Amino acid sequence: MKILVVGSGGREHALCWAIRRSSACSALFCAPGNAGIAAVAACVPVDSLDVPGILAFCREEGIDFVVVGPEAPLVAGLVDRLEEAGIPAMGPSAAAARLEGSKGFMKDFCARHGIPTARYARFTDAAAAKAYVEEAGAPIVVKADGLAAGKGVVLCANVADAIAAIDMIMTDRAFGAAGGEVVIEEFLTGEEASFFALIDGITAVPLGAAQDHKAVGEGDTGPNTGGMGAYSPAPVVTPEIAETVMKTIVRPTVEGMAAEGHPFKGVLFAGLMIGPEGAKLLEFNVRFGDPECQVLMARLKSDIVPLLRAVPAGELDKVAVEWFDAAALVVVMAARGYPGTVVKDTEIRNLAAADAVPEAVVFHAGTRAEGGRVLAVGGRVLGVTARGRDVGEAQTRAYQAVDLIDWPEGFCRRDIGWRAVKA
Template sequence: MKVLVVGGGGREHALCWAIAASPLLTRLWCAPGNAGIAEVAECVPIGAEDIAALVAFAREQAVDLVVCGPEAPLTLGLADACAAAGLRCFGPSQAAARLEGSKAFTREVAEAAGAPGARWKRFEEPAAAKAYIREQGAPIVVKADGLAAGKGVVVAATVAEAEAAVADIMESRVHGAAGATVLVEECLVGEEVSFFALCDGATALPLGTAQDHKRVGDGDTGPNTGGMGAYSPPPVFTEAQQRQTMERIVRPVLAEMARRGAPFRGVLFAGLMITADGPRLIEFNVRFGDPECQALMVRLRSDLLPALLAACDGELAAFDLRWEALHSLVVVMAAQGYPGAYAKGSEIRGLERAAQVPGVQVFHAGTTRREDGALVASGGRVLGIAAAAPTLAEARAAAYAAVDAIDWPGGFCRRDIGWRAL
């Protein structure tokens, strides 16, 4: 089979790494890819949001499967364009991708499906949002309705902080058009968990769980990021809670989307809060998480490619997945200054030493090769150091041993990934 993966981050490196191991694979491309992906796939200089060029390339090369990593191409209609061109695409249609493209749409669908979540209200005027915040008090959550690269959510400890978030999102438009509408939500109390389900429009198959670390600093301090690390599986999420999540959230939402004429195919990522009353929905994403994908892929025993095909072809009812009896942990290394302004072009050395630590796999997110062959940072989140081991403590020790083998003065990482479990 010939496969095209769309995207160029750590998630896409993990997907390419897993797909490259499939005996079904004959050729693998990634658009646009990165320096690490180039070691397992042929990188194509096409932007992830250039839908027309991606489809044209896939048709020219007679690609058997397009696998979309990021959310933006899906919300722009990549899967629909592939279908119109007679191409198979792993990922939801534009209509189904609204589950991530609009947080208000997610809340409406979840309510219609009876899925437990937070109390919420939608606002298109900042003054009304601020008045509601003053009425409700804090802590409270403020969300940009649209796509904001994982950074459009503020968990405000005070009313003043919540009002400032509304001003940033709606008045200063720090997230652009994504902030035209905001949601103000109840602040759920508990531990957050990322739950993934493989969906074919009618059937959902549990795909694993992870716990992400969103804030930039140790002890969950500082601003939100796209994710500074993850581990899988999180001990706070039990088998009983997984069954409850499937029965009360994932399957009812899948049925509601089908009822609306937008059946969901791909990966449904449920961000959950594990509360005293059980799992409650925070949000949906319509793709693998990043860095959660890296944590899942190093634990997956099954061939990923047939699973993706089964989701595309409506055959998940007769499918199952096998996992290694291992724990995994991913430490994200980011450029100094991230998630704010950061410098590009700093040289990274020592990845060969890092990769020699037993159980470690180094995934690239924002890297390029200079003409002299040197590896340099080209993004905010730059590397994902993943480790798998019999215990979470061993996985964490291996990941940080690999981090310490890397020579990159221009980078930093959190030193407490997995702290809630350990």
């Protein structure tokens, strides 16, 4: 089977790494890929948002199956176009992808179907949003409605911060068109976790939980990023909580989307806050997380291709998921300055030595190859991942690999997994 993975980040490298091991995969391509992905797949110079280009490549190459990694092409309707062309694809339709593409749509959907989430209000007028904040008080959360690469959420300790966040999102358009509307939510307390399920429109198969570290600084301080590291399993998601999440969040979503005429097919990623009242939904994503995908793929024992193929085929009831009896942890190495302005095209050395650490693999997120060198071209650049008997051992191995990488212009947090190790 010829398979195309769409995307260029660490999530897509992890997916390619897992797919390449499948006996069902005869040829693997990635559009556009990166320097690390090139070691396991043929990289195709087609942007992930170039729908006509992707369709043309699939026809020319005779692609049998497409796995769409990032959210933007899903929201833009890539899967719809592929299916219209008779090419099976793993991912939701544009209508179903609104669960991530519009936070306002997601919150209204939850209200319609009784899914536990924070109280909220939606605004397209900045003055009205500010008036609401002044009446509601703080702490409070301000979110850009649309896609903002994981950075459109501002946790505000006081009213002044919330008003500044509204101005940044709606007036200054820090996140572009995503800031045409804001969702303002009550501030939930507890411990965050990420829960994943594969869904074929009817059947939902849980893929377990992970915890990521959004803040750029150690001790979970500083501005939010796309994610500075993650680990799985997440101790806070007990078997009892996992079943509650399936019962109160995942299954009602599957049933609700089907009832509204937009069956969800793909990966449903529920961002959770687990507090005194149990698990509440913070947000939905409609694809694997990045960097959570890296740790899930490291733990997955099953052949991933039959699992993914069962989603568009509506056959998840015929497959089972098997995991290694192990934990996994990923440390993100980012370019200095991230999540602000970064210097690009700096050289990364000694990657082979890091890859040689037992149970470790370096997933590339923002790299390109030039003249035999690997250059950093993004904010989050590498995802150094390792497996171990528990989170502590996985952490030790991941940092052992990190310390072998020669990249003075990069940095990482040194405390990824601290909650699980401390526990």
